[in-house]
Amino acid sequence: MPVMLPADSMFLIGESREHPMHVGGLQLFKKPADAGPDYVGELFRELLTHTDVRKLLRRRPADPVSSLGQLWWTDDRDIDLEYHVRLSALPQPGKVRQLLELVSRLHGTLLDRHRALWEFTLIDGLEGDRFATYTKVHHSVVDGVAAMALLDGTMSTDPDVRGIPPVWAKRPGGRPSTGGVSQGITELLTTAAKAVPAAVRDVAGVAGAATRLAGKAVRRDSAGLPFQAPATMLNVPITGGRRFAADSWPIERLRAVGQAVGATLNDVVLAMCSGALRRYLAEHQQLPDRSLVAAVPVSVRAEGAGAAGGNSIGMVLCPLASDLADPVARLVSINRTMTETKQELSGLSPVQVQMLAATQALVPMLINVLPGSSHVVAPTFNLFISNVPGPRRTLYWNGAELVGSYPVSIPFENQALNITVTSYAGSMDFGLTGCRRSVPHLQRLLGYLEESLAELEKEVLVD
Known part of the structure; x- marks a missing residue:
């Protein structure tokens, strides 16, 4: 056991x-x-x-x-x-x-x-x-x-x-x-005893990293700090009913936009989501003046760990610049934020990344799920946006060709929408999972994602 x-x-x-x-x-x-x-x-x-x-x-x-x-x-x-x-x-x-x-x-x-x-x-x-x-x-x-x-x-x-x-x-x-x-307890205690010196170093290191990231967030108008996200129609108590929508986009379209601006593929995914959410919230007369904030999971899984199980993830907060009308300015802002955050995380151990996630996102998120908390504190963030790398080549299951692979994820209390993306064989497969009651007409976001990408292409790609 x-x-x-x-x-x-x-x-x-x-x-x-x-x-x-x-x-x-x-x-x-x-x-x-x-x-x-x-x-x-x-x-x-x-x-x-x-x-x-x-x-x-x-x-x-x-x-x-x-x-x-x-x-x-x-x-x-x-x-x-x-x-x-x-x-x-x-x-x-x-x-x-x-x-x-x-x-x-x-x-x-x-x-x-x-x-x-x-x-x-x-x-x-x-x-x-x-x-x-x-x-x-x-x-x-x-x-x-x-x-x-x-x-x-x-x-x-x-x-x-x-x-x-x-x-x-x-x-x-x-x-x-x-x-x-008995074996499970013995292994746990043995591992813990061996890990004490490293854990002390991890705790000491994560405090400094959290301070530096907080300082940068303050300079960005506090949008990357916990409890600073604007309240929206997505940040409400949820029910157990779910609504799911999915679609695919060629990776080359996203990559071309990223290369034109010097941004990563994940930055373009975040910018697509930002533009789509701007349209969706504006349609419902719910677009806030301040930027939406996404919690972006980052993997700290050891190389080769594969499907060993368990959760090996950290979390960073990324302002989506949704308050900016210019789509290129949104992408540039997202790229700057994620670049700075990655530079800070690059000097941390996997344990420190997870500890930082706890201080920045997970612990505040647990506070948000307490009954009545949405009326007392601002949201920790507005939604999860996750990008999971997948297979690059076309795959077959006993001769049947896999033509699409779409993640179906978890909305949380006060975060009624989750966007998870996975790459597969030249496509970016988007899976949108929302609370059935709190996120009406979820499928419209698919059209808005296309409009958001087309808007970026029009601005940055030269004919």
Whole structure:
């Protein structure tokens, strides 16, 4: 019974019916050329034969799930695969909008803590000779980078390769787990004892970094400090219902804009979101005079850690310059902020980055979720915007071509919208997840993202 990491435990402690804490992924596939009329049904029946589940996806909270289970992991040794793996179908005509509506409903339901914390839905009936999969895993089990590594491990760059096991199936060479509570405690104490000198240095270093970043934020008119974001229609209590929207843009379009200005691909993503949010909030007569602030996760996962599980993320606050009407000025401002922040973080250890995230974003965010806090303090930030690197080459799952991979993430209390982006095979795949009640007409943001990018192209690209 291994001890749960504090970052993992936080996602269980903070979960309620109004606040599901799982992440998901929507993958669109083109059927192989030799697919028969019952291709998806046959695929579903084949998937149910993979009963040897990898250890990471056997994890569930220890009993009782609402107390001890928030501190310790145990293994579900009797996985009911027909519960976790499901088959669904879209009604005719099988439009993408119908698929997104189905994913919206699936993403709003809680995972059962008495079972391993994941579900997989195979979806038939999508127009264009396509099918889809929707996978959700509790955020206490994986972060976004680990989730992408899991996906990558179930695919091949060769369309002729068959026999690839599904995401939950145990891979050859995995070692069985041994040990229980006593071993987990011993390992925790041993690791903690060895880490004390480094931890002292980390604490000393993070205080100076926080002071320097705060000083720079003050010089930028305090927009990058906790509790300085403007209150908007996005910063309200949320419900458990979800709405999901998704679309893709060619990476080359974003890269060309970034190169023209000297900005990174992620800077352009943030600028697209800033322009889209300006339009969306103005449409609802809710555009504030001060800049919106995004919490931008940064990975501190060790190289090669892959899908080992757990959460290895830090967090920085980035003003989106949404108060500026000039799209190029917004991009330049975002680039300057992120460049300065990255320079500061480059001198810190992974532990220090996580500690800084706690002081800048996570602890203030926990204060924001307290009942009534939205009427007392300003928002810590307005929304999450995350960019997770994905595979660069076209991938295939047993001959079916992956044509789109869209992240489905978590809105939080007082942050009713989450925008997560992943790169795949020359595309930037945007996934927008919002509270169903608090973020009306979420799909309109997709059109505004295109308008925002086109606006930048018009200003910075020379014919």
